[in-house]
Amino acid sequence: MLLLLAPLMLLAMAPPAGAVGTLCLPTATTACIAGTVRSDAGVVPNVKLTVTDPSGTAQEVVTGDDGRWNVQVSKEGAYKIALQEDTLPDNVAVSGANEVTVQAKFNATAPALIPVRTSTYVSSTSKVDELIQSSASGLRLGLLLALASIGLSLIYGTTGLSNFAHAEQVTLGGILGYFVVNVHGLNLWLGGLLVIVLCGFTGWFQDRVMWQPLRRRGLGLTQLMIVTIGLSLAMQYTFQYTVGARTVRVVQDNPTVRTIGPITLTNQSFVAMGISIVVIAAVGFALLRTRIGRATRAVSDNPALAAASGIDVDRVIRLVWTVAMALAGLSGLLYALVTNGIKWDSGLQILLLLFAAVTLGGLGTAFGALVGSLIIGLVVELSPVLGMPGDFKYATALLILILLLLVRPQGLLGRPERVG
């Protein structure tokens, strides 16, 4: 479809095509409707189309040697363009509807596309290949989500707080990456490290000046949650204030693509997935095998008991905030690299998935967050392949969340008593 669109954009500059004769230029009182009839084997000349204006008057137009056609109209409104199938060559047929409706506007050329295919046309990718490719993308998204959601879940576990500003920390990683690597030209690896350190510092700093004093004052969790909402709003618009509404990129050059078996992804995606797996494994190891990890899990289970057994709860929470924000920053940096850019509201779109992942896995459980993220990532990327309309892929993730809450509210790996 994109290939079909491309010639339209060139149309205004193209020389007059043979059969059409004159090039249509829209003016303040006329509008143009134009298109190209092109099959997978190339352009199709001498095809007749009927253009019907809003009042019902029809006129005929024939495609030129380059497959192009255009008409000039002097009325704005909805025009029906029908392709006369009997004028198509024998081996070519319309692949969808043979009629489209376009809105003609003065001073503009309205594109009208009627896709045609040769009878020998086969879809180049099989369903299985498509599934594998989407699974790879889903895994990639899942791993990136996991980086952020493990931190979100740890914060929830140790402090009971649902941090609505977590997604903005993800955006922060990408935007800092833009400033450090793209604007100031630092090496990607060094710059990335710097970004993660900076993000970790924001976590330490937040807990030092805000969350810890508020915990000491005994502000309720509901109130704290609203504070995070305010923080998220302020951060979002600070991003927009500094970089505007455009998409910014961490690296300037275009990514190269590599194909492994049926999977085609950018090099950066492969590296990002590798980094995510290593980091997640490291966090998992730290949680299970190290003293501080055991302390974290103890605080998560029962802060009062942990404090009574000599664990410095505030220190653990400070560490959790620092690590969680560093992980979120890493996630944002990788996200910006993999999706080729980040915007002020990218986090807003991820937040939904993060919460779905964390709740799915069980609020407060680090490994639940990992499982939940992978499931959500796969669901989001696979649902379009399995027949969900692309616009609804996020809705599918939420639908699963709501259904799960009905039957197993504590999440996949959560324990019933956590739900209260």
Next chain:
Amino acid sequence: MDTIQAILNSMLREAISPQTAAVAIAAIGLNVHFGFTGLLNIGQSGFMLLGAYGFAISIGHGLPLIVGVLLGFAAALVFALVLGAPTLKLRGDYLAIVTISAAEIIRYVGRSALLTDFTGAAQGLQGVSYRTPFTNLSFFGDGDSTLSPFNIYDIAGGAVWVRLVGWLALAACIAGIVLLVKAGRARPTVARRASRDAGGRLTPAAGTESRADLGADARQVTAVSAPVRRMGIGALIALSVFLLFFLMPTSYQDTGVSGWWVRFVAWLLVAVCLLVVYLLVRSPWGRLLRGIREDEDAIRSLGKNVFAIKMQALIIGGLFGALGGMLYVLPASVQPDSMGRSLTFFCYTALLLGGAATIFGPVLGAVIFYAARIMIKGVANAYIPDSIMNGQQTEQFSFIVVGVALMLIVIFRPQGILGNKRELRFNV
């Protein structure tokens, strides 16, 4: 002086705009959820968007106005049921997470290209397609009106001294209102303390007597002064509203797209909603709501069906949200992207600023919130050079201030302007 006058004028215009009224109504709904019941609904914009879609789509397809309104309400009701069923039995965070996600989903679905015929996808629905039945109801006639017709320009042509006197009078009125409200709140506690002191010092028998006397006395004092005070407050509010319009004459079309008619209906609806909430929360049902907010288990032990009551509160607050959504799009158009997460946060800021769990809090908060945002933008535009902050950035700056303000309010004055701090200690 002219710049200041211009900023003040635009503040007043924003404060009385129908969209401010719409957000006030949505915040009233949130107040039922959050303030009275303790339900943390972060998806109020979803309710608003559904109300707006139900209203606009059905009228756009030729159904009568009343059916459109009812369909908007029906959409919000179904939404509340779907959100409440899986989450209301769980801890509060689940409702928060599910509502914020669901509101985003509504937005995604609304802007989906598949539904272009119904929702107009990302472009949304133009106001023209659904506004006419509402405008046709107007009995205001055509033409323009200025409020108030008698204004500063009638006295010495709006000289500086007239304005100064006017503003001083307005400041005096507001100070008077604040003093009267504070006096009304302070008296009962003072009376109680006095009776206790007196009782403590006297002999038991005499103490009882004198306590009773003092109590009766205090009651009498309050009884005598309360109506007077209320009338005083009412008169001062009326006077300050008049002074506002006197100082800043505002003129609109009587009926047009965004004229006096839609303003009149919007603020009338705000008044109706306030009355409904007032009656609801002082009913036995309303006391149950507060009970659930303070201690769910206690209410359950009284044999009440907590889940059903929470669901009713979620639905009622959602219906207010839907009504707010319909009003929000009436003078403009249905734009899914302008009714996203931020709108919910504005409602929260308005609610918490005015005071959660109070009757007038959401409305006062919405008016102050929108007027203050315009003031920040206007001042930043007028006095900060473009090299530091350009026109586009003032908009974002005002939102940053909103976010920071929301944090500061919750941390330092969780009860807002009108609220009672003890009412907001709860945890969901």
